[in-house]
Amino acid sequence: MQDITVIILTFNEEKHIKRCVESLQAFTxxxxxVDSGSTDKTVEIAEALGAKVVQNTWVNYAVQFNFGIVNNPFKTKWLMRMDADEYVLPALAAEINQKLATFSDETSGLYIKRRVIFMDKWIRHGAYYPIWLLRIWRNGQGxxxxxxxxxxxxLTQGNTKQLENDLVDHNLNNLTWWTQKxxxxxxxxxxxxxxxxxxxxNFESVEPKFFGTQEQRTRFLKVKYASVPLFLxxxxYFIYRYFVRFGFLDGKQGFIWHFLQGFWYRFLVDAKVYEVYHRAGKEKSAIVQFFKDEYQKDLSK
Incomplete structure (x- = not known):
């Protein structure tokens, strides 16, 4: 067993949690x-597999995950972030077993490739693979x-390295659940x-930087995307993903994925932005009040 704690946030994940935990047991x-009040068998399944489970009221993802970091009962050298609907491939588990203890103190974080499975199809194209994510880091440094x-x-210090093998994002819920989410x-x-x-x-955020890490480049592109007119x-983005980046090679499941995730979802976002401007105007204070009234969200927190 490696000196690493895996932190997972859950809410009604009985379809996924067994698969996730069992894939991790190959190396830790x-x-x-950190559960936020599951009403299904998530907690029962996780505890039966030996996981430590605590309850914490949901605020947002970042608050919940940082609660997990601070309250982690295992004082390990390394931490790892996983979602309940993800799992580690055996090759990645073997690589972690082989390499984790060999990294020097200057290495603070490890990037892992994520592959997305949608309707049992690996989405390889449309700029959706590989996506490099910082998923393992030294305790106290991230x-x-x-x-x-x-x-x-x-990360607060140190450099990073990349692992060769993948983790998999494969949600087993139906399309109605997916669209509602x-x-x-x-x-x-x-x-x-x-x-x-x-x-x-104001919060400490990733620096937008095109020639940087995956998350820096993603943030840079998001800032540029925000400057493009609504609805265009x-x-x-869909044309870029589906045609320029060959998303059409992912077949029928790929068409559904790229259209829904690359166009429908982002069109819905723009429609909601338009609704904010239509109902609240473009003054900052009015927008803040709109989200308090309509969604009970305080944008200052």
């Missing part, structure tokens, strides 16, 4: 789950960025995009 027995959407782990995501995405313009609150940007 220290699995810490925290979750407190943005509203696309939260990244930020992305409708909720869209509200957070609206706040994140508007924050680029209005700066509702999802059209351009």
């Amino acid at each position: 027995d220290k699995i810490f789950i 925290a979750c960025e407190e943005s509203w959407m696309d939260e990244h782990i930020t 992305h409708n909720l995501y869209a509200i957070r995405e609206v706040i994140d995009l508007l924050n680029i313009k209005y700066n509702f609150r 940007r999802p059209i351009f």
Whole structure:
């Protein structure tokens, strides 16, 4: 067993948690789950597999994950971030076993490639693979960025390296669940995009930088995306992903994925941005009040 704790946030993940935990047990027995009031068998399954589970009221992803970092009962050298609907491939588990103890003290974080499976299809094209994510870092040298959407782990020191093998994102819920979840995501995405313009609150965030790390480049592109006119940007983005980056090679499942995730979702975000401007105007204070009234969200926190 490696000297690493895996932190997982859960809410009603009985379809996924067994698969996730069992994939991790190939290299660690220290699995810490922060649950936010699951009403299914998530906690029962996780505890039966030996995971340590605590309850904490949900505020947002960053607050919940940083709670997990601070309250981690395992005093390990390394921490790892996983979502419940993800799992580690055997090759990645073997690589972690082989390499983790060999990194020098100057190495503070490890990037891992994520592959997305949608309707049992690996989405290889459309600029969706490989996506490099900082998922392993030294305890005490990283925290979750407190943005509203696309939260990244930020390091306080040290350099990073890349592992060769993949983890897999494969959600087993149906398409109705997926669209409902992305409708909720869209509200957070609206706040994140508007924050680029209005700066509702200051927080330590990833520096936008095209020739930087994956998350720096992602943030740079998001800032540029926010400057493109409403409703044109999802059209351009879909054309880029599906045609320029060969998303059409992913077949029927790929068409559904790239259209829904690359166009429909982002068009929905723009429609919600338009609704904010239509109902509240473009004054910062009025927008802040709109989100308090409509969504009970305080944009200053």
